Every structure is written in structure tokens, then in C-alpha cells.
Amino acid sequence: MVVVDHFSRRAIAVEVFKNWPSSDDITTWLDVIMASIGQRPKYIISDQGVQFREAYGDWCAARGIKPRFGAIGEHGSIAVVERFILSLKNECTQRILVPLRIVDFREELFAYCRWYNTIRPHQSLGGRTPSEVSGDVVAAVVPRFEPRLRLLESNQRRRKADSMTVVSVDNLRLNVERFGGRAHLPVVRLDRAA
Numbered sequence: 001m002v003v004v005d006h007f008s009r010r011a012i013a014v015e016v017f018k019n020w021p022s023s024d025d026i027t028t029w030l031d032v033i034m035a036s037i038g039q040r041p042k043y044i045i046s047d048q049g050v051q052f053r054e055a056y057g058d059w060c061a062a063r064g065i066k067p068r069f070g071a072i073g074e075h076g077s078i079a080v081v082e083r084f085i086l087s088l089k090n091e092c093t094q095r096i097l098v099p100l101r102i103v104d105f106r107e108e109l110f111a112y113c114r115w116y117n118t119i120r121p122h123q124s125l126g127g128r129t130p131s132e133v134s135g136d137v138v139a140a141v142v143p144r145f146e147p148r149l150r151l152l153e154s155n156q157r158r159r160k161a162d163s164m165t166v167v168s169v170d171n172l173r174l175n176v177e178r179f180g181g182r183a184h185l186p187v188v189r190l191d192r193a194a
Contacts, residue, residue: 001026003033004084006045009122010130011084011113012037016106023055030059043068045078088112091120095184115185 001021003012013033017025034040044060045068046052052067060067070077092112099105118137121127131137171193179185 001029002081002084002088003030004081005130005134006080008130008134009080009084009125010117010134010136014088014106014109014113016102016109018102021051023051023053023059026051027056027059034063041065045070045081047078048072084116087116091116092184096182111180111182112185115179115182119179119185119187 001015001017003014004010005012013029015029021029030044040063043066048069052069057067076082088109092108096108099108117130119129121129125133129137169192173191173193175189175191177187177189179187
């Protein structure tokens with residue numbers, strides 16, 4: 001199960017259940033999440049699984065949360081969560097040997113979520129990370145390196161005064177590190193080469 005903030009695309013929580021979770025499992029988990037972040041959502045968008053029926057609806061009503069549901073069998077009706085799950089599969093679970101112990105698998109998912117929230121730039125967020133959008137960290141305001149002089153000159157003519165600084169460079173060095181020692185979670189950085 002995953003909880004993703006619709007606005008920032010931040011992975012709020014991820015959980016692995018040994019068996020198919022019940023409504024009680026889901027609502028208990030959501031109570032823990034809300035207590036840990038100190039606020040409750042106005043809406044929760046979910047699929048129409050059996051966990052999200054009567055008991056879940058009562059739980060939402062008692063907390064003043066409006067449940068919303070994706071359309072049955074319609075791709076994209078819960079697009080933000082579906083996109084996160086696709087990224088999780090493509091960038092994590094399909095690139096590792098999935099641990100058999102739940103506690104180890106959970107730790108892999110937590111590491112992926114930390115990387116996803118703090119390191120991985122998102123196209124839908126204009127190249128920012130979910131942590132930058134949600135205000136957890138200050139957005140990195142560093143000059144962008146441009147080795148193509150012709151492109152630099154044409155962009156500077158169109159560039160607004162308040163936009164990011166672009167610096168012309170001749171040589172760049174690509175630095176790639178492993179997030180938490182995990183090869184499938186890269187931390188990529190461009191630096192000036194000497």
C-alpha cells in the first residue's frame with residue numbers, strides 16, 4: 001500500500017502487509033500516518049477495493065475526510081498513485097532481488113521513497129523533487145551548465161532576469177553515486193572538470 005500527496009507527488013508512506021489488508025488494517029495504518037505527520041487530508045482518493053467499503057467509509061466520516069474513488073477498470077482514474085507505483089516497479093522492485101523477509105523488503109521500499117522524494121527530479125514538477133515542492137527542503141538554486149555555446153547565446157537572449165543562471169563551460173564531469181549503497185538508486189551530479 002502507498003500514500004502519495006497529489007500536489008507534491010511526495011511518497012508519504014509505503015507499507016507491506018503479509019496478507020491482503022482488511023479495512024481495519026488500512027484505517028489503522030492511515031491513523032498512524034496522520035498522527036506521524038500531524039494533519040489529516042481533506043480527501044483520500046483510492047481504488048474501489050473491498051478494503052474501501054463500509055468500515056472505511058465510516059472511518060472517513062468520523063474524521064471529516066471525503067473518500068473519492070477511481071473508476072473501475074479505467075486506467076488513469078487514480079493516475080498519481082498509478083504513476084508512483086509504476087516508477088516504484090521500474091526503478092526499484094524490478095532492479096533488485098526482492099528480499100523474502102518483510103522487514104528487509106519494507107526497508108528497500110523506504111529507501112526508494114527517500115530517494116524518490118529527495119533526489120529524483122520529476123518532469124511534472126519542473127525538475128524539482130517532491131521534497132522541494134512540499135517545502136521539506138529548499139529548492140536547489142545552482143547554475144545550470146551549458147557546454148553548447150550557440151545554445152547558450154540564443155537562450156540568454158530569451159531568458160528572463162529572474163530565471164536560473166546559466167554558465168558556459170568547456171568541460172564537465174559526470175559524478176554518479178549510489179544512494180544508501182544501492183546501485184539502482186543513482187545520485188547524479190554535473191561538476192566542472194579541471
